[in-house]
Amino acid sequence: MGGFFKGTAHFFSYVGTLAYENVTEKIVAFSKNRPALILTSIYFMHVIGLFYTSDIDYALKDLRIKLPLLLFPIILSTMEKIEYRRFRIMMIFYVLATLAGTLISFSLMMKANFTDIREVSPFISPIRFGLNITFSLFTLVYFIILDKKFRFWQKILFGIVIAWFIAILILLESLTSLWIVLFIMVLYSVILLFRTQNLIVKLSFLMLAVGIPLVVILYVKHIVHETRTPPHIVAAELDTHTASGNTYVHDTINLGVEDGRYLGLYLCEKEMAEAWNKRSSYKYNGRTRGGEEMKATLIRYLTSKNLRKDAEGVNALTDWDVKMIEKGVANYRYVKNPGLRTRILKIMIGYDVYKKTGDPSGSSVMQRIEYSKAAIKLIHENFWTGVGTGDIENKLISEYIQMGSELKKEFMFHAHNQFLAIFVTFGVFGFLFFIFALIYPAVKAGGFKDYFFVTFFIIIIISMFSDDTLETQAGATLFAFFYTFLLFGKKRQNST
Numbered sequence: 001m002g003g004f005f006k007g008t009a010h011f012f013s014y015v016g017t018l019a020y021e022n023v024t025e026k027i028v029a030f031s032k033n034r035p036a037l038i039l040t041s042i043y044f045m046h047v048i049g050l051f052y053t054s055d056i057d058y059a060l061k062d063l064r065i066k067l068p069l070l071l072f073p074i075i076l077s078t079m080e081k082i083e084y085r086r087f088r089i090m091m092i093f094y095v096l097a098t099l100a101g102t103l104i105s106f107s108l109m110m111k112a113n114f115t116d117i118r119e120v121s122p123f124i125s126p127i128r129f130g131l132n133i134t135f136s137l138f139t140l141v142y143f144i145i146l147d148k149k150f151r152f153w154q155k156i157l158f159g160i161v162i163a164w165f166i167a168i169l170i171l172l173e174s175l176t177s178l179w180i181v182l183f184i185m186v187l188y189s190v191i192l193l194f195r196t197q198n199l200i201v202k203l204s205f206l207m208l209a210v211g212i213p214l215v216v217i218l219y220v221k222h223i224v225h226e227t228r229t230p231p232h233i234v235a236a237e238l239d240t241h242t243a244s245g246n247t248y249v250h251d252t253i254n255l256g257v258e259d260g261r262y263l264g265l266y267l268c269e270k271e272m273a274e275a276w277n278k279r280s281s282y283k284y285n286g287r288t289r290g291g292e293e294m295k296a297t298l299i300r301y302l303t304s305k306n307l308r309k310d311a312e313g314v315n316a317l318t319d320w321d322v323k324m325i326e327k328g329v330a331n332y333r334y335v336k337n338p339g340l341r342t343r344i345l346k347i348m349i350g351y352d353v354y355k356k357t358g359d360p361s362g363s364s365v366m367q368r369i370e371y372s373k374a375a376i377k378l379i380h381e382n383f384w385t386g387v388g389t390g391d392i393e394n395k396l397i398s399e400y401i402q403m404g405s406e407l408k409k410e411f412m413f414h415a416h417n418q419f420l421a422i423f424v425t426f427g428v429f430g431f432l433f434f435i436f437a438l439i440y441p442a443v444k445a446g447g448f449k450d451y452f453f454v455t456f457f458i459i460i461i462i463s464m465f466s467d468d469t470l471e472t473q474a475g476a477t478l479f480a481f482f483y484t485f486l487l488f489g490k491k492r493q494n495s496t
Contacts, residue, residue: 026078035441036077036488042437043070045430049389059390065473068480077488087490088147091139091452098136099161101129102168109171109338112320115290115327117173117338124474127467130169130177131459131478137165138184138455146451146494173343180462184455186212223344230257233265242268242310256352259304259331259345266308272298275314282326290328291408300330359406368416368466370407374399375415378424386427395424414471418464421471445487451494453486 030036043066046059053059082090101123108120121129140158143150150158169177186209193205230252238250251264273284276298286294299309301321307313317325321332329335330349333342350363360366374396378387387395397412415421423431438461447453460469460479469475 026074029078030074033077033488035444036073036484038437038444039073039441039484040070042434043067045426045433045437046389049386049425049430051388052385053388053390055390055394057390058393059388062389062471066470066476068477069470072480072484073488076484079489081489081491083491084494088143088149095136095139095161098132099164102133102165105129105172106168112335114335115324115329117171117334121172125472126172126174127176127463128469128472128474128478130172130174131180131463131469133165133169133174134177134180134459135456135482137162137181138459139452140165142451142494170340171338173338173340173346175343176463176466178340180459182212182216183462184458187458219340220344223341224348227260227345227348228257230260230262233262239266242271242308243312244271244310246271246310248308248310255299258300258349259333261303261306263299263303266310266313267299268308268310269295271311272302272309272314275311279314279317279322280326288328289326292328292330294325297325297328297330301325301332304331304333357406359408361406361408361411367407367411367413370400370405371396371413371416372420374403374405375417375420375424377403379420382424382427384427384429386423386425386430389425392421392425414468416467418468418470421468441487446492447487450486450492452490453483456482456486 043063046063046066050056050059050063101121104122105120108114108122109117114120118126120126123129140162144155144158144162166181169181189205189209189212193202193209196202196205233250233252235250238248240248242248246268249264249267249269250262251267252262253264255262255264255267257263273295276284276294282288282294284294284298288294288297298314301324302309302313302317305317305321307316324332324335331342331345333345347363347365350360350366353362354360354366354369360370377399378395382395393414396414400407400412415424419431419434422434426434442448442453442457447457460483463469467475469479
């Protein structure tokens with residue numbers, strides 16, 4: 001028995017010594033890796049911000065969320081770099097995981113049981129999901145064009161998946177990711193335009209570089225015109241009475257235009273109110289489940305279905321339509337026809353409401369304008385040192401109130417711009433250091449010579465202009481893992 005305990009003690013002593021030597025070795029290796037040290041300093045900058053913050057609880061929560069910014073550089077910069085063959089396998093699994101996520105989202109979309117398209121991304125926010133889809137998409141682009149190990153039929157399959165990824169980004173109304181896809185496609189087309197010597201290939205890339213943004217601009221212009229321009233109305237030809245004999249109101253001025261139709265045509269509120277109150281427990285003069293004015297929501301919904309605003313129009317609604325209106329859905333296309341056209345329509349409606357009432361709550365784009373205004377004011381007030389790690393949320397909410405913002409309380413969020421958020425939190429010197437910490441490691445470690453790193457870097461930097469990418473667990477983990485893995489965890493040589 002004594003030998004057993006002695007052997008066990010010797011074993012644990014050996015394991016402990018081995019672990020200690022391994023940890024010591026990694027600490028020494030990490031301390032000599034200047035790019036990794038600079039990258040982790042983003043985390044320590046937040047630690048320093050603890051010393052002049054008043055909301056310690058929020059600050060500690062923020063440090064927990066950003067812990068990947070500390071751990072991944074330490075772990076991945078001290079590991080042996082993997083060869084491209086193993087990296088390729090890992091990225092294939094990453095793409096498959098992303099593909100599985102899109103299929104789940106599509107299945108939820110087909111059930112049409114949501115009021116906001118963001119609800120069909122059940123695992124992470126749709127913005128972060130869109131970034132993963134975008135990176136997966138351009139990973140497959142590399143596999144098709146530059147990786148000779150894949151067979152022709154495999155590359156055809158990759159092409160189909162790329163088309164699916166673009167389609168799902170459109171269905172998810174992911175404008176941020178779609179703009180990133182557009183930007184990278186144009187950027188790489190311009191780069192290849194100057195690198196190739198073949199005239200036909202040059203012309204092909206020139207057509208892509210010019211044609212892609214031109215097509216997008218013309219499409220957006222067409223949608224704006226189509227949804228803003230109602231058909232010509234001849235007043236004398238409009239019906240004056242409903243089927244029940246009540247008088248119609250035809251207002252083409254006060255209620256405006258939505259989705260290419262006048263909201264105020266064929267309006268008989270008396271019939272509409274009576275018919276609605278018979279079909280729903282949410283009263284005509286009350287509010288929807290989401291807090292919107294029921295009357296306005298019903299008028300917009302009937303208009304979107306090209307139904308008259310009278311008893312016949314309300315009775316023509318299906319039970320599903322009634323349920324959607326009760327939830328606050330003002331246009332059936334928001335659920336039945338998600339996509340780029342619907343997203344543009346939402347932005348225009350949000351702009352109209354913001355222009356008339358000053359309330360940006362109904363549009364994420366208008367909300368971002370309000371967030372930026374508040375953040376810029378805070379920057380002016382705290383230019384040198386910022387507000388500290390834990391106070392940004394409280395300071396922004398106070399600023400919204402001082403501005404007299406019409407933002408609803410549930411929409412009083414962060415700046416939705418990572419660069420503004422850093423500036424507000426740490427002041428001008430912290431902001432400049434953050435920019436340095438993003439760029440220096442990549443320059444020093446040669447990351448800008450690698451397709452995968454450059455692509456991911458562009459994706460993440462553009463996302464930071466429209467979202468506070470590092471303020472959520474999913475965003476911080478996405479950035480920290482791929483930035484450090486692509487910079488420190490893989491060998492620079494890719495397969496050709």
